[in-house]
Amino acid sequence: MMVRSACEEAEEFRDHVARWVDERLVPVAQDIDEEGDFQHALTRELAGLGYIGTLYPAETGGAGLENPNLCFAILCEELARGSMGFAAGICMQGSTATYTIQEWGNAHLRETYLLPALRGEKIxxxxxxxxxxxxxxxxxxxxxxxxxxxxxxxxxxxxxxxxxxxxxxxxxxxxxxxxxxxxxxxxxxxxxxxxxxxxxxxxxxxxxxxxxxxxxxxxxxxxxxxxxxxxxxSGFLNAYRSLTVDRIFTAALAVGNARSAYDAALRHSRERSQFGRPVGNFQAIQFRLVDIHARITTAALHTYHAAQMADKGQEITIEAAAAKLVAGEECHRACHEAMSVFGGYGLMREYPAQVHLRDSYFPMIGGGTNDIMRKVIAGQLGL
Ligand SMILES: Cc1cc2nc3c(=O)[nH]c(=O)nc-3n(C[C@H](O)[C@H](O)[C@H](O)COP(=O)(O)OP(=O)(O)OC[C@H]3O[C@@H](n4cnc5c(N)ncnc54)[C@H](O)[C@@H]3O)c2cc1C
The missing domain is CATH 2.40.110.10 (Butyryl-CoA Dehydrogenase, subunit A, domain 2)
Incomplete structure (x- = not known):
């Protein structure tokens, strides 16, 4: 499944990334989850295609896109559809780790660290x-x-x-x-x-x-x-600013992972038969899949909304925290429900449902826990 944003540039961008994910990441996703190591070769490959500089203007070695935050969110989402672990490393490389230097670093720091990072030569x-x-x-x-x-x-x-x-x-x-x-x-x-x-x-x-x-x-x-x-x-304010934007991308990771969980559950519901028919013919399974679909749509729309506000230079403290909160929780529930479509097979290592469920915890913690997102929003609402 996929929820499309209303932005042509971002959706064209998505189609390109999605092809790379299907060809290069999906086939190795299970192996790299088991190995548990940073993927240098894949990182360099992705950098060679220019994706790590998605967030940055051409003047500082970036892709120079019109909607950089939305495109970077879509990059994180599509990569997480292949492997959330791999996506989390790239998300860090292409946002917070380099964003701080791009925003507040001098020419020497940009030359020494930012540019090599965008080329995948330095992590x-x-x-x-x-x-x-x-x-x-x-x-x-x-x-x-x-x-x-x-x-x-x-x-x-x-x-x-x-x-x-x-x-x-x-x-x-x-x-x-x-x-x-x-x-x-x-x-x-x-x-x-x-x-x-x-x-x-x-x-x-x-x-x-x-x-x-x-x-x-x-x-x-x-x-x-x-x-x-x-x-x-100024250090805390700058760090806070970096972490605020990053919440949108963590929300996008949740969306990508849950999309993959939905796709796998849908496939299984068509392939697995009980009582003489595919389990997807039972209304209970259909309703579960519909709920998963609705949860992911909600999460994606929150994420794209926050990213588009960031692209317009608008204040995003509430929207970024809300996107991460909603995407984290809805996508975690979606992965939990997807797991149940698999019955006993969901517990088996060779099936991806357990990876989706395990990975769905990360966006609810990385960049601040769900309750810290609630605390941030409460503060902004003057509560
Ligand atoms: C896989 C992974 C990758 C990460 N990557 C990075 C990274 O690259 N860089 C980095 O700096 N950090 C990173 N983090 C850290 C992450 O941001 C923190 O784990 C997170 O902010 C929570 O902090 P904590 O784990 O110390 O939990 P604690 O702060 O100890 O929280 C424990 C519990 O108490 C709750 N709690 C705490 N304070 C309050 C409060 N005021 N009101 C209500 N509830 C509260 C929390 O919600 C949580 O449920 C990463 C974490 C993980 C798991």
Whole structure:
């Protein structure tokens, strides 16, 4: 199934990506889920086709599209239809990890990290979450201390997507832990820097082929020109802005994954016969498929609406959070219902229903949990 947006550019773009997904990603999706490793070759291939720069203007090496947010959402959706794990890594590479440099980086940072990332030659990550600071991002303890010619970073980060394979990481750190969120700044850390190490690669049951790591910064020197925000206090607002846009793309991941769950359930309902007829002939199964379809349509429309508002430069705090909340929950329910269409086969590893259900948890957590989305929206509504 597919819900089309009302944008011609985005739908043409979708048709191209969808072909790549069907030919290159779908056939290996199950294997890469089992392997649980970052896919370098596929990432480079996708970059070679120009897709990683979807969000950016031509002047900074991007695709120069008229509707970049909607097209990037559709890229995330289509990739997630093939493999949400793979899509999550690309989503990070083509949005938050590079967005921070594209928006607030100088020419040197763009040359050294952004352009190679868009070509798939360097991998990027974004690290705000810490072992003791998740939803409460303002309480993070990674410290940036001023030294001659730059900063020294000390602390650790948790759940960093692309963390073990990253060549550069935008790290959010505090220049004064007593001042809370107002003292946060962003720094681009080259992972070749002395003092940086991967604490551990994390083993997950969801989005297995996206790389997730705990990272350690043990007095890592970061030169002045690698600081992304010059004025103290702008770091948190900039990080917040990046995370807000990113919610739209996480919503799109949920939509793509659920579409794949629907397609598989529909196929199964036609192929599997009981009581002398396909199970899809039973009204109970039909109603379930209709509910799944309606849930995905709702999720997709929320996502496209938020993306189109972003493309018009409109304020999207509520819409982006609502898109992620609605898409996360509706698509999770859709995957749960799709699983039931398979009966016992749904529990078997060789059937994709269990991957869809496992992966459907990620959009309800990555970029902020569902209840944090509710908290964001409540705040915006003045509650
Ligand atoms: C696969 C994966 C990839 C990720 N990738 C990245 C990444 O690349 N970079 C990065 O920085 N982070 C990343 N994250 C981290 C993610 O953003 C956090 O996991 C998320 O924000 C929740 O934080 P937490 O896990 O510490 O949960 P906690 O904050 O400990 O939350 C626990 C529970 O308490 C609830 N809760 C907390 N505070 C409130 C409140 N005020 N009101 C109501 N309920 C509340 C939460 O909703 C949740 O149910 C990733 C996470 C995962 C699982």
């Amino acid at each position: 990027g990550a974004f690290a705000i979450t810490e072992p003791n600071a998740g939803s409460d991002a303002g309480s993070l303890r990674t410290r940036a201390t001023r030294v001659d010619g730059g900063w020294v970073l000390r602390g650790s980060k948790m759940f960093t997507t692309n963390g073990t394979v990253a060549d550069f990481i935008t790290v959010v750190a505090s220049v004064d832990p007593d001042k809370g969120a107002r003292a946060l700044e962003m720094f681009v850390v080259d992972t070749k820097s002395e003092g940086f190490r991967v604490g551990q690669k994390l083993d997950k049951f969801s989005v297995r082929s996206s790389d997730t790591a705990e990272l350690v910064f043990d007095d890592v020197f970061v030169p002045d020109d690698h600081a992304l925000s010059s004025e103290t206090g």
